[in-house]
Amino acid sequence: MNKSKPRATTGPDLNWQRWQQVKPEILAAANKAGVDPSVLARIANMESMGFNTNARPISKSQPQLNKVRQFDGTMAMSSAHGLGQFIDDTWLEMLRKHGSKYGIANAGKLTATDAAYYRKDVHLQAAMLAEFTKSNIEQGRKLGGQDDNANTYALHNLGSGDGPKFLAALKQNPNAPVRSVLSKTVIARNSSLYGDGTISMEQAYRNMGKLMSAGDRYAKDASQQPTSAPTTATSHLPVASGDAAAPAAKHAARQIAEHPTQTAPTSAAASHSSQQAILDQRSHFNGYKYLYGGNGQKDAKGVNRIDCSHLVNQALTGAGYAIPYQTTAGMANSKYYEEVDAKDVKPGDIALWQGNKNHTGIVEAYDAKTGKGSFFGAQSKKGASSAQMGKGAWWGQPQKFLRPKAEYQQSPAAAAAKPVQAKPAESKPTAAKPVAQPSATPHAAQAAPASQSAAANSVQKLLKTEGTTRVYQMADGTVQTRTGGTVAWRNNNPGNLKFGYAGSHDKTDHSKRSKTRALSDAQKRYQGVVDLDQWGNAVFADEASGRAAKAQLLTKQHGDKTIEQMLPKYAVSDYSGKANHAKYAEGIYQFAASRGLDLHGKKIKDLSHPEFEALMDGMKKVEGFKAGKVAVSGTASNKPAAPIAPSAAPAAKAPTPTPAAAKPLPKPAASANQPKAQPKPAAPPKKPAAASQAPAAAGDAAEAQLSALIAQLSAALAQLTQPLRVVVDVQNGNIVAAVNAANSQQQRRS
Numbered sequence: 222m223n224k225s226k227p228r229a230t231t232g233p234d235l236n237w238q239r240w241q242q243v244k245p246e247i248l249a250a251a252n253k254a255g256v257d258p259s260v261l262a263r264i265a266n267m268e269s270m271g272f273n274t275n276a277r278p279i280s281k282s283q284p285q286l287n288k289v290r291q292f293d294g295t296m297a298m299s300s301a302h303g304l305g306q307f308i309d310d311t312w313l314e315m316l317r318k319h320g321s322k323y324g325i326a327n328a329g330k331l332t333a334t335d336a337a338y339y340r341k342d343v344h345l346q347a348a349m350l351a352e353f354t355k356s357n358i359e360q361g362r363k364l365g366g367q368d369d370n371a372n373t374y375a376l377h378n379l380g381s382g383d384g385p386k387f388l389a390a391l392k393q394n395p396n397a398p399v400r401s402v403l404s405k406t407v408i409a410r411n412s413s414l415y416g417d418g419t420i421s422m423e424q425a426y427r428n429m430g431k432l433m434s435a436g437d438r439y440a441k442d443a444s445q446q447p448t449s450a451p452t453t454a455t456s457h458l459p460v461a462s463g464d465a466a467a468p469a470a471k472h473a474a475r476q477i478a479e480h481p482t483q484t485a486p487t488s489a490a491a492s493h494s495s496q497q498a499i500l501d502q503r504s505h506f507n508g509y510k511y512l513y514g515g516n517g518q519k520d521a522k523g524v525n526r527i528d529c530s531h532l533v534n535q536a537l538t539g540a541g542y543a544i545p546y547q548t549t550a551g552m553a554n555s556k557y558y559e560e561v562d563a564k565d566v567k568p569g570d571i572a573l574w575q576g577n578k579n580h581t582g583i584v585e586a587y588d589a590k591t592g593k594g595s596f597f598g599a600q601s602k603k604g605a606s607s608a609q610m611g612k613g614a615w616w617g618q619p620q621k622f623l624r625p626k627a628e629y630q631q632s633p634a635a636a637a638a639k640p641v642q643a644k645p646a647e648s649k650p651t652a653a654k655p656v657a658q659p660s661a662t663p664h665a666a667q668a669a670p671a672s673q674s675a676a677a678n679s680v681q682k683l684l685k686t687e688g689t690t691r692v693y694q695m696a697d698g699t700v701q702t703r704t705g706g707t708v709a710w711r712n713n714n715p716g717n718l719k720f721g722y723a724g725s726h727d728k729t730d731h732s733k734r735s736k737t738r739a740l741s742d743a744q745k746r747y748q749g750v751v752d753l754d755q756w757g758n759a760v761f762a763d764e765a766s767g768r769a770a771k772a773q774l775l776t777k778q779h780g781d782k783t784i785e786q787m788l789p790k791y792a793v794s795d796y797s798g799k800a801n802h803a804k805y806a807e808g809i810y811q812f813a814a815s816r817g818l819d820l821h822g823k824k825i826k827d828l829s830h831p832e833f834e835a836l837m838d839g840m841k842k843v844e845g846f847k848a849g850k851v852a853v854s855g856t857a858s859n860k861p862a863a864p865i866a867p868s869a870a871p872a873a874k875a876p877t878p879t880p881a882a883a884k885p886l887p888k889p890a891a892s893a894n895q896p897k898a899q900p901k902p903a904a905p906p907k908k909p910a911a912a913s914q915a916p917a918a919a920g921d922a923a924e925a926q927l928s929a930l931i932a933q934l935s936a937a938l939a940q941l942t943q944p945l946r947v948v949v950d951v952q953n954g955n956i957v958a959a960v961n962a963a964n965s966q967q968q969r970r971s
Contacts, residue, residue: 236271240439243272243304246347248443253322254351257369259440261354264373265347266436268306274343277302292337302340305350305377312336315349323348324545332745341518353377360385365392371430378429383407387422395423495540495630496569499583502536503597506605513830514776515599516546528830529581532599533571536583542625549573549581550765558623564589571623572596572610579834580616587611592618601829679762680713683752689849691754696762699855706849712754713761715841716771718747719795721757729795730757747773772837780826784809784836787825805843812839 240262247265251258269276278298280286287296292309300309307315313336320328323345339345354373361372366388376384383403390402400408400418408418414428509517512526517535520526527535534546544557552558552573561570566587574580582598585607593611600606610616684700685692691703691711703711721730722739732739736753743750743759749766750759761767779787785806792800813820813835820832828836 236266237438239272239274240266240442243274243343243347244439244443246343247351250344250347250351251443253348254355256351256355256358258443260358260369260373261347261351262439262443263370263433263436264354264377265304265350266439267374267433268350268377269304272304272439274303274346275341276304276306278306292340304343304346305353307349307353309333309336311353311380312340312349315353316345319349319352320345322352357384361388364388366426368426368430370433371426374429374433375426378411379403379407387425391422391426395426396421398422399425495625495627496567498540499536499569499625500585500597502539503583503605505536505539506532506599508605509599510604511599511601511829512826513828513833527599527605529599532605533581533583537625540630542630544625544629549575549579552581552623553621555623557626557629559626561622561624563587563592563622566594566622567624571625572598572619573621573623574616575620578616579830582608582610584622587622601831679766680751680760681762683754683760686752686754686760691760697857699853699857702852702854704850704852707845707847708754708756708758709767709841709844709846710848712758712767713764714759714767714770715764715844715846716767716774717844718743718759718767718770718774719757720753720759722753725753725757726755727757727795732757746770768837771840772833775825775836781824783822783824784820808843809836809839812842 243265244262247261248258251261266272277291277295278301279295280298284296286298289297289299291297291300291302301307302312313331313333316325316331316336316339317329320331325331325339354377357373357376358369361369361376364372364385366372366375372388375387378384379387387402390397398419399415399422402422403415403418405418408415414432415425506525506527509525509527509532511528512520513528515526515528516531517525517527530548530552531546533552534544537544542557547555547557552571553575558571561567566584566589568584568586570584570587572582572584580598582596585595585597587594587610591612593609593613595607596610596616597605597607600608608614608616611618679696680693680701681696682694683691684694689705689708689711693701693703695701709715709717720739720743721727721732721734722736723733724736725732734742739757740750740753743753747759747761747766747770749762749769751762752760754760759767759770761770774791775787779791782790785802788800788802788805792802792805794800810820813832816831816835818832818835820828820836823832825833825836
């Protein structure tokens, strides 16, 4: 790998401090890859000049040499970055080859843009360096190299071309001069190794070993550490999230692969040990502050930032559970947890709030008789800390208590051990990429259609789009026709995200790309995009997917902007009319004020979780998410719905989404009409689809009432022998707020 070396600008004490911070990641990566941790520690120290996870080759004395723009805009001498100093091409190659092992779904199809998103993820930096080092050690031995450390350096530093050539020449003739094998440019760039090129191959090889020995201190420390800790890669990967979250995690089912012969504890004592192991993780989060979408990354001041769902997931991972990251919405109906009755709640269980508060944490104490207790979580004001819950407390009573299922615990020993999880990896504050999601395959079909997986109620194919009508093939086999309402509702697109194409009905859009290309761009950019309508508006599998895409757009492209700075880029004038940004902003502020929040002057990336939700919902109100009528025909299949197939199109314009918590569909106002047609109506989309995240729970009373209504109708219809046609009018002016007509259908360009 030809590249320039970053300058050493730090002393040994700082290097040791950095080593202590990154050591857990190095050890976990070495264990998972099956590589000697001492060799990995040496090469990481050498490449990153003392474990600087943000190391890059920048010339301060000759800034004109910094001609390469790196992934975050920084100018440097090459694209090399991080612990392994991988250049862009090598980084992409490594993620495509090994990413799936570390929780990245569809890793083999990652684009350069996707790969750039993971650059600051220390967890992946260590993992890819471990895999690369393992390969280099194996190749070096095959080529005849006697020193694993020197082999590793040669193949890492010289790359796949000169590296093998160097070792092969060394074996053939160790006395040959270096210049007989390596170019003048390579020799000049590493004169400390090769001198003027006249030294022998054997001497250069010994020099490589000596350079690696500079990391002996860290190698010794690494060798003395246990490496049997759980190393499942989940928590640092950004994946679909209600709290924020996260990249290319489309259908990544987590596997317990490291210890296939071990079984989880089943005794009461083992269960207690597992729950205590979860509680023991609390000390890992000392000093962590809250950030919506944070997964433990450090901010500019060096403070670790995390949100509630990432904290819980990282605690579970540290306690030995192979459970992927899920948002609070995803946790509610997740296959990885069992719901616990309030009278059976124990410390170490998970408390879950839904609806407006949308929060989660680890139970520290709970008295079922008084309904009071405490929990540990990421609080928006105090960061990682304990808080009161239950009667009289601000958080109130959780809607659910959960307990991770024993079958997803890797081993009793791992769970009972002290926290071994590394400090969370540095990542973009939006954390949204892809982290690994659970399998999108729905659970077994339930008796009542209202209880079926949300995947069965998601849009699978757009059959017809004409005027204010959309006809969809649903994942459960039924056909759903939507008429009226706003385009945001009809398309499950609360952000009105749009991908213009040549020949669309929008004559104000002069895009030259074809609809096929536009759809490809949309599907690569956002999870859950099914099609584009006649205007270029994206059609999402369900509202949750559309909301997730909107959250991704806000956090990833506009995170550094205030609301007033964001709107001119987000809300553009098109066929629906001229955008009124001042009025739009005022509508958002008024909505936030109704929740007791003030969003004036705040950057989107700095918003707390309640504030970001207020922004999302305020924009939804201004955009005009107004429901119309839904007609369902056909018979729902009893088979679980298959996940929506990912796009096979090549190009991607952005990383995977940073979804937000889904808002349920409005409550129905009118009674269902029942002219003759087909039985068993499918429920309108209301939960996150398999294309973006795990099924979500009903969020509020309106959704619950809608579900109950459909369940009752289905039960009654099941007794009838003659087919019926059911039309449900879900429009309700009391729930769907009226909005300003000038802004009700503003379309958002992607």
